[in-house]
Amino acid sequence: MFDAKELYAKLSRADAGFYTLDTCHTIAAKLDRIAELKQRRNAVILAHNYQRPEIFEIADYIGDSLGLSLQAAEVKTAEAIVFCGVHFMAETAKVVNPGRKVIHPNRQAGCSLADMADEVDLAVRIKDLRRQFDDLGIVCYVNTTAAVKALSDACCTSANAIEVIAAMPNRNILFLPDCNLGRYAAQRLPEKNVILWDGFCAVHQEIEPASVEAIRAAYPGLKVLAHPECRDDVVRLADAALSTAGMVKYAQNSPAQMFLAVTECGLSDLLAIQVPNKQFFRACKICRFMKMITLDDVISSLENLQPEIVLDEGVRKGAERSIRRMFELTVKEKIPPTLLNEID
Numbered sequence: 001m002f003d004a005k006e007l008y009a010k011l012s013r014a015d016a017g018f019y020t021l022d023t024c025h026t027i028a029a030k031l032d033r034i035a036e037l038k039q040r041r042n043a044v045i046l047a048h049n050y051q052r053p054e055i056f057e058i059a060d061y062i063g064d065s066l067g068l069s070l071q072a073a074e075v076k077t078a079e080a081i082v083f084c085g086v087h088f089m090a091e092t093a094k095v096v097n098p099g100r101k102v103i104h105p106n107r108q109a110g111c112s113l114a115d116m117a118d119e120v121d122l123a124v125r126i127k128d129l130r131r132q133f134d135d136l137g138i139v140c141y142v143n144t145t146a147a148v149k150a151l152s153d154a155c156c157t158s159a160n161a162i163e164v165i166a167a168m169p170n171r172n173i174l175f176l177p178d179c180n181l182g183r184y185a186a187q188r189l190p191e192k193n194v195i196l197w198d199g200f201c202a203v204h205q206e207i208e209p210a211s212v213e214a215i216r217a218a219y220p221g222l223k224v225l226a227h228p229e230c231r232d233d234v235v236r237l238a239d240a241a242l243s244t245a246g247m248v249k250y251a252q253n254s255p256a257q258m259f260l261a262v263t264e265c266g267l268s269d270l271l272a273i274q275v276p277n278k279q280f281f282r283a284c285k286i287c288r289f290m291k292m293i294t295l296d297d298v299i300s301s302l303e304n305l306q307p308e309i310v311l312d313e314g315v316r317k318g319a320e321r322s323i324r325r326m327f328e329l330t331v332k333e334k335i336p337p338t339l340l341n342e343i344d
């Protein structure tokens with residue numbers, strides 16, 4: 001049973017003013033209902049670090065794209081995975097674990113960045129670039145559709161983009177769709193010719209260097225952590241450019257007491273909840289897609305086991321190959337066993 005007072009004490013750290021004791025009574029009742037349905041449906045709930053704070057309360061695992069795909073692949077006994085994140089993340093869970101029902105509680109929760117590349121445009125671009133570069137390799141960010149992943153040689157996440165591109169045998173690499181992450185990796189890999197796609201995340205693109213500079217100037221000793229989806233002039237101001245899970249780990253382990261997480265606002269909420277002894281400032285923007293999933297959506301998705309992610313098997317296999325390649329190129333010992341049997 002969830003206790004409204006305990007919830008209030010915790011959630012009000014995330015966004016003071018939004019959560020009241022009254023709303024926490026309603027939230028606690030919904031969380032109890034989800035816990036009961038989750039057991040009845042033999043389901044696990046995976047949640048991305050940008051989700052609403054009340055969603056964290058019923059998640060079995062909270063993480064970044066890399067961690068979530070590893071977790072999804074390792075779900076063995078549960079019958080369903082309820083994925084609280086954006087569509088490409090739920091789709092990735094289905095790609096790596098086709099034997100489970102993957103439920104995405106709100107169909108509208110897409111991703112502006114993933115929408116910037118489709119498989120038709122990619123096929124044309126590959127054909128064109130192969131005329132110039134016969135060793136061309138294609139690396140796609142995980143923020144892409146399964147169809148785009150299926151046309152790529154390897155997938156990567158914000159946590160391992162540099163590692164994946166560095167390990168590709170090709171010198172010429174088409175990286176898509178995020179030009180900011182691609183540029184960030186390319187700057188650190190002068191031996192590679194990284195050709196950038198013209199895409200970006202509309203949320204991170206809006207964060208201006210001035211807002212980071214103002215907070216940094218006011219709080220000496222503050223550590224600035226930026227997501228590599230931010231613009232180059234913002235990433236340059238950071239003490240570290242990290243994936244969302246990397247930022248949580250950094251804040252937990254650093255001796256510093258004050259941090260500025262330059263990314264989507266959900267991460268600042270998560271840090272305030274998970275690292276209560278430190279101080280977090282905000283230079284963030286809200287991703288409306290990440291906030292679309294509500295507790296009511298989760299209840300309804302568990303009641304109906306809908307909306308379900310369904311993939312064409314050819315596309316799924318192609319996407320699985322590019323995700324498997326990501327693990328082969330980086331941490332072979334971490335390859336989820338469900339993907340292992342197809343490696344040799």
Ligand code: 13P
Nearest residue numbers: 064065066157158243244
């Ligand atoms: P992470 O993999 O770092 O969590 O990033 C996912 C994302 O969509 C960032 O906008």
Ligand code: SF4
Nearest residue numbers: 111112113201203287
């Ligand atoms: Fe997509 Fe940007 Fe939202 Fe991340 S923050 S899910 S990249 S729109």
